[in-house]
Amino acid sequence: MASDTPPSTEFLLELTDIQAGYGRAALVLRGLTVQVPPATVVCLVGPNGAGKSTVLKVASGMLTPRSGTIRVAGKDVTKNSPQQMLTAGLSHVLQGHSVFKEMTVSENVLLGAYSVKDKSVVSDRVDFVKSLFPVVADRWNALAGALSGGQQKQVEFARSLMVSPQVVLLDEPSMGLDPKATGTVFEQVVRMRDAGTAVLLVEQNARRALETADLGCVLDLGRVHIQGPADELLRDPQLAELYLGGRPATTPTH
């Protein structure tokens, strides 16, 4: 896995010129490059089937790219297994709900720390996630299945942070949530960032995601089509028309 290229430390996660696909089917990612700087929320938006979730699967080792490189804090991790990606600092929160409903919130969160042997480290991380996600602290001994969808998503976030990741990969965290719960979940994404974790976010709800993110990348046909500061993308009339379902966030005055 070692590379001859000197490590770059400007980005926590760098996917460079990635080509990837499923089995013998046509490539889904066709030369995709995405970079995640520290303490930044980067969101990937784009039409259905553009390859957004596939980017996260490549980053978490679920899908090995056919070519291109993946670096975490400058270290080449391109052919890592999912377990090795987790150890390297990439934690993937999958699309849909992945809490174990018959287990308590605490059991679900502690599953995220199964590889951490030092009990005092686990205890410090539990304190950290409880402070970040009040519902996790308040419902610590409740069955996870008794929580609302938005609350369960926060349990998933808490579980993902138990390995102290460099970057959390979030796949459609608002899926299936009502607008209020979606608002709370996006607030928690910002809290994660403010607490020092970089986030690579995939969302169908492109406008809401760009309102939350620092940087945005618009994917189309397996490549990054447009990228830049999220607020600038939101104001781009062409982008609004093509990908955000209407007028830009701020209509220019003449």
Ligand SMILES: Nc1ncnc2c1ncn2[C@@H]1O[C@H](COP(=O)(O)OP(=O)(O)OP(=O)(O)O)[C@@H](O)[C@H]1O
């Ligand atoms: N496990 C799989 N096996 C085969 N093809 C897949 C698999 N997962 C995704 N694909 C295909 O890869 C393409 C990209 O899918 P992906 O889920 O990455 O897109 P997306 O941009 O996240 O779309 P959506 O917003 O609809 O989830 C689609 O054509 C999809 O059918």
